[in-house]
Amino acid sequence: MDKLDAPALRSRIESFARAQGISRWDLGAASSSDSSVQVDRGEAKQMKAAQRSSITVRVWNGEGLVGITSTSDLSDAGLQKALSGAQDASAFGNPDDSPAFSPLATAPLQTLEQPLHEPRGILELLTSLKDAERQLLDRHPALTTVPYNGLAERSSERIYLNSDGACRQQQLTTASVYLYARAEQAGRKPRSAGAVRLAYGAASLDIAGCINEAAERTISHLDYAPITTGHYTCVFSPEAFLDLIGAFSSLFNARSVLDGVSLSHKDSLGQSLAVPFLSIVDNGLNTGNIGASSFDGEGTPTRRLSLVEGGVLQNFLHSEATARAFGVAPTGHAGLGAKVSVGPDWFEIGATPGAAGAALGLDRHAASGQNAAPGGGLVLIDSLSALHAGVKASQGSFSLPFDGWLLQGGEARSIDAATVAGDIRTLLNAIVGFEGEAKVTPDGLCPYVWVEGLSITGEA
Amino acid sequence: MVVTLSPSSAAPLALGDRFDQAWRLPLEGLLGLGSAAGADLVEVFLERTDHLGVLAEQERITSVSPAFGMGAGIRVFRGERDGFVSTNDLSEAGLRRALEQALGMLGLAAPSLASPGPSAFNGLAPLRDFGASKADWLVACPALAEATARLLEGTDRLQRHGAHLQARRGSYARDWQEVLIAASDGTFARDIRLHQSLGLNVLAADGEHRAGAGRRYGSSGRPDQLASWDVDASAQEVCTSAGTMLYSDYVEACQVPVVLANRFGGVIFHEACGHLLETTQVERGTTPFAGKVGELIAHEAVTAIDEGLSDGAFGSLSMDDEGMEPQSTVLIENGVLRRFLSDRAGERRTGHARTGSGRRQSHAFAAASRMRNTYIAAGPHSPEELIASVEKGLYCKAMGGGSVGPTGQFNFAVEEGYLIENGQLTKPVKGATLIGEAKEVMPRISMCANDLELAAGFCGSVSGSIFVTVGQPHIKVDSITVGGR
Numbered sequence: 004m005d006k007l008d009a010p011a012l013r014s015r016i017e018s019f020a021r022a023q024g025i026s027r028w029d030l031g032a033a034s035s036s037d038s039s040v041q042v043d044r045g046e047a048k049q050m051k052a053a054q055r056s057s058i059t060v061r062v063w064n065g066e067g068l069v070g071i072t073s074t075s076d077l078s079d080a081g082l083q084k085a086l087s088g089a090q091d092a093s094a095f096g097n098p099d100d101s102p103a104f105s106p107l108a109t110a111p112l113q114t115l116e117q118p119l120h121e122p123r124g125i126l127e128l129l130t131s132l133k134d135a136e137r138q139l140l141d142r143h144p145a146l147t148t149v150p151y152n153g154l155a156e157r158s159s160e161r162i163y164l165n166s167d168g169a170c171r172q173q174q175l176t177t178a179s180v181y182l183y184a185r186a187e188q189a190g191r192k193p194r195s196a197g198a199v200r201l202a203y204g205a206a207s208l209d210i211a212g213c214i215n216e217a218a219e220r221t222i223s224h225l226d227y228a229p230i231t232t233g234h235y236t237c238v239f240s241p242e243a244f245l246d247l248i249g250a251f252s253s254l255f256n257a258r259s260v261l262d263g264v265s266l267s268h269k270d271s272l273g274q275s276l277a278v279p280f281l282s283i284v285d286n287g288l289n290t291g292n293i294g295a296s297s298f299d300g301e302g303t304p305t306r307r308l309s310l311v312e313g314g315v316l317q318n319f320l321h322s323e324a325t326a327r328a329f330g331v332a333p334t335g336h337a338g339l340g341a342k343v344s345v346g347p348d349w350f351e352i353g354a355t356p357g358a359a360g361a362a363l364g365l366d367r368h369a370a371s372g373q374n375a376a377p378g379g380g381l382v383l384i385d386s387l388s389a390l391h392a393g394v395k396a397s398q399g400s401f402s403l404p405f406d407g408w409l410l411q412g413g414e415a416r417s418i419d420a421a422t423v424a425g426d427i428r429t430l431l432n433a434i435v436g437f438e439g440e441a442k443v444t445p446d447g448l449c450p451y452v453w454v455e456g457l458s459i460t461g462e463a
Numbered sequence: 464m465v466v467t468l469s470p471s472s473a474a475p476l477a478l479g480d481r482f483d484q485a486w487r488l489p490l491e492g493l494l495g496l497g498s499a500a501g502a503d504l505v506e507v508f509l510e511r512t513d514h515l516g517v518l519a520e521q522e523r524i525t526s527v528s529p530a531f532g533m534g535a536g537i538r539v540f541r542g543e544r545d546g547f548v549s550t551n552d553l554s555e556a557g558l559r560r561a562l563e564q565a566l567g568m569l570g571l572a573a574p575s576l577a578s579p580g581p582s583a584f585n586g587l588a589p590l591r592d593f594g595a596s597k598a599d600w601l602v603a604c605p606a607l608a609e610a611t612a613r614l615l616e617g618t619d620r621l622q623r624h625g626a627h628l629q630a631r632r633g634s635y636a637r638d639w640q641e642v643l644i645a646a647s648d649g650t651f652a653r654d655i656r657l658h659q660s661l662g663l664n665v666l667a668a669d670g671e672h673r674a675g676a677g678r679r680y681g682s683s684g685r686p687d688q689l690a691s692w693d694v695d696a697s698a699q700e701v702c703t704s705a706g707t708m709l710y711s712d713y714v715e716a717c718q719v720p721v722v723l724a725n726r727f728g729g730v731i732f733h734e735a736c737g738h739l740l741e742t743t744q745v746e747r748g749t750t751p752f753a754g755k756v757g758e759l760i761a762h763e764a765v766t767a768i769d770e771g772l773s774d775g776a777f778g779s780l781s782m783d784d785e786g787m788e789p790q791s792t793v794l795i796e797n798g799v800l801r802r803f804l805s806d807r808a809g810e811r812r813t814g815h816a817r818t819g820s821g822r823r824q825s826h827a828f829a830a831a832s833r834m835r836n837t838y839i840a841a842g843p844h845s846p847e848e849l850i851a852s853v854e855k856g857l858y859c860k861a862m863g864g865g866s867v868g869p870t871g872q873f874n875f876a877v878e879e880g881y882l883i884e885n886g887q888l889t890k891p892v893k894g895a896t897l898i899g900e901a902k903e904v905m906p907r908i909s910m911c912a913n914d915l916e917l918a919a920g921f922c923g924s925v926s927g928s929i930f931v932t933v934g935q936p937h938i939k940v941d942s943i944t945v946g947g948r
Binding site for chain 1 (some may be wrong): 517518520523524525526527528529530531532533534543544545546547548549550551552561564565567568569607611629630666673674675713716718746747748749827829863864865866868869871872874875876893894895896898899900944945946947948
């Protein structure tokens with residue numbers, strides 16, 4: 004990968020901006036080099052590599068309005084064209100909501116422990132993945148193929164610069180492996196499940212753990228049965244609950260609040276959102292967050308931010324502009340744009356320290372033996388699908404297909420096609436408790452979460 | 464034929480700002496090297512893009528985001544294997560480096576420039592320039608001032624037609640793309656593509672009641688789309704939908720007959736069946752329809768087509784991303800499976816002949832067999848006949864997104880639904896999800912109406928997000944699982 008040269012880039016941009024009469028600007032630049040392989044029954048199916056570079060530049064015109072342009076052409080002509088495009092776009096900047104430089108764009112950054120790994124090379128990746136596929140298929144005769152698989156490594160770099168002298172730069176290497184197996188038995192529907200692992204380098208990937216998890220999950224779905232439609236107590240896996248909270252993260256998003264598309268309002272801070280023992284923290288700095296960014300798109304340092312404590316909404320995620328509108332400091336969750344997007348980094352979900360209820364709820368549930376389901380039993384929701392289609396974040400509703408098991412009479416049986424539906428606010432107030440140690444996943448840290456009274460559609 | 468790159472390979476290719484005949488020699492050099500290295504086929508995809516996105520919210524333009532891009536994707540086949548490298552570096556050295564990397568993936572090494580050795584490559588065919596007549600498309604598109612004015616007109620019309628509107632949005636996207644494709648089988652083709660899309664969305668809220676509604680309109684090759692947009696009718700349709708759904712009850716889970724409206728109702732066929740008729744699924748062994756050409760896989764009422772030819776449709780193209788002209792491909796005829804959609808890789812790996820369906824989001828993706836304009840053909844019935852035939856069921860007037868899983872299970876969100884009781888539409892319901900498996904549902908599409916229409920959409924899959932249309936007339940599915948509360 005060609006390294007981005009921040010001082011040289013600054014010098015070029017300053018020169019081109021001066022020539023175009025632009026005195027205030029900032030930019031985000033990124034470059035990356037990726038290699039990935041896919042295999043199919045012992046053979047290489049596809050091997051891919053990519054070298055990418057891009058830059059997004061914002062300029063402020065004489066009226067303080069902002070324009071933006073992105074380009075993958077980092078030549079002099081490309082940068083000049085981008086500045087000119089941004090200048091043109093600034094004529095249509097929004098005077099009611101004009102971003103400014105983050106006041107924290109030069110604040111100290113927390114040092115992240117992110118070891119840089121040398122790439123192993125695509126042929127080594129191929130050998131590893133072929134071996135992983137073979138080991139996975141050897142686990143059970145019903146495992147016939149691994150139709151979705153991949154082993155990838157990536158080296159990347161990003162920069163934030165502004166005309167006031169801010170300069171952020173971060174280099175990163177990451178690697179990932181995913182194995183999604185398919186199992187077939189005579190006279191039965193095919194079943195599938197998978198697993199994924201991330202690390203800072205391919206040599207550090209827990210491929211054995213990925214194989215084990217993919218095998219165990221896929222095999223566990225071989226013996227399946229339909230579930231009767233009804234209301235059930237559900238236990239969300241850490242991955243499933245994090246997916247759900249992520250899909251409804253507009254609850255915590257100041258941009259969405261200001262745009263009127265969040266279920267939260269400006270005055271929702273300090274109000275109850277969930278059961279009094281729920282804690283949700285956004286913490287991109289957690290060491291479990293592989294590939295964490297030390298700064299956001301506006302150069303603001305990444306930080307730990309409490310969102311929900313004791314069930315009460317504590318803070319919103321902010322960009323510079325939304326923070327200014329709320330009279331607070333930016334939180335390090337911004338993108339880079341004329342209208343700056345805001346998004347979460349990495350959730351830590353669990354019980355509020357000292358709050359009663361999380362364990363009591365489980366005890367109460369066990370003691371009552373109550374379950375609204377026609378046949379009784381608990382539903383363990385292992386993974387949710389189609390969140391893009393089944394979540395109406397601005398309305399609070401969701402209806403999502405899931406993979407999971409019905410736990411009944413001490414046995415777990417995989418559930419044939421089914422969906423879980425509800426309202427996120429109702430769900431957050433129907434949490435009974437947490438079970439097990441919080442698990443580190445690619446999206447955050449979370450234990451198993453028990454929720455009462457969710458609607459499951461299986462066999463009508 | 465033996466060809467070489469020019470000796471000054473470290474210098475950028477100073478070939479002007481368009482893809483044309485000037486690229487013939489350097490591309491022949493690359494393809495010759497790849498061929499001489501032992502590749503069965505080498506393909507180079509060059510791309511330049513010019514994107515504009517505009518967003519209006521309430522009474523303000525809140526985002527104008529231009530983006531320019533360029534890059535190359537180089538793919539090398541050897542047997543059924545392939546290596547693919549993409550890069551933003553269009554210099555001669557950059558392209559050669561990418562080729563060498565792709566060859567290296569397959570255990571091949573590029574020969575030296577000085578003595579490249581013999582090659583099976585016989586040079587490129589004469590350039591087929593589908594873009595020649597489209598040179599003025601970009602400048603003929605609306606200026607930024609016109610685009611912003613139309614969107615603000617849209618959000619104003621939403622305000623006029625709607626009630627309890629908490630958020631109003633209008634969006635416009637213009638995607639211009641110039642591509643040049645060269646392959647060692649002689650393929651040499653250029654095209655210019657223009658896609659524009661317009662959308663209106665609202666969120667209505669009254670106390671605890673909330674409803675969202677939106678519509679998207681898209682075209683290809685029509686620079687005047689924005690000017691001809693009936694913004695008032697669009698705003699009225701969106702507001703009517705949101706107003707109807709605002710106070711509706713959640714649907715109860717059930718297994719009932721369903722009537723799906725035309726236009727975007729076609730997403731059910733796209734997701735539930737169309738993806739399973741792509742050779743990428745045959746390669747993976749994830750389609751239940753592999754090996755079933757000539758067999759009855761759907762109700763005899765169903766004929767389904769995928770084509771890239773409909774004038775101005777979002778999924779239409781003059782050539783696919785592998786340089787092949789599109790076809791009209793009959794997928795299912797009276798319930799019988801006739802054909803799979805295939806690309807270069809699909810043809811090599813599954814034996815299904817190419818159909819002009821090799822598509823990709825950009826140079827950063829290898830092409831794959833993908834849908835274009837995909838629809839169920841019109842039938843003999845009126846929409847009213849379909850509804851009248853249902854005693855108790857669900858009418859899905861507007862569909863949201865959906866997806867299909869690796870074992871063929873699909874799901875679709877219903878944005879605007881109504882109960883059917885005794886052959887009549889009665890009360891609106893929300894929160895419905897249609898759930899099923901393609902293999903089980905296709906034989907249950909028992910009636911097709913005579914009102915086929917297409918709708919623009921985006922499809923995300925293995926080769927990225929691409930422009931497509933879905934479509935159908937009103938159709939009746941005899942029984943389907945409806946997820947609800």
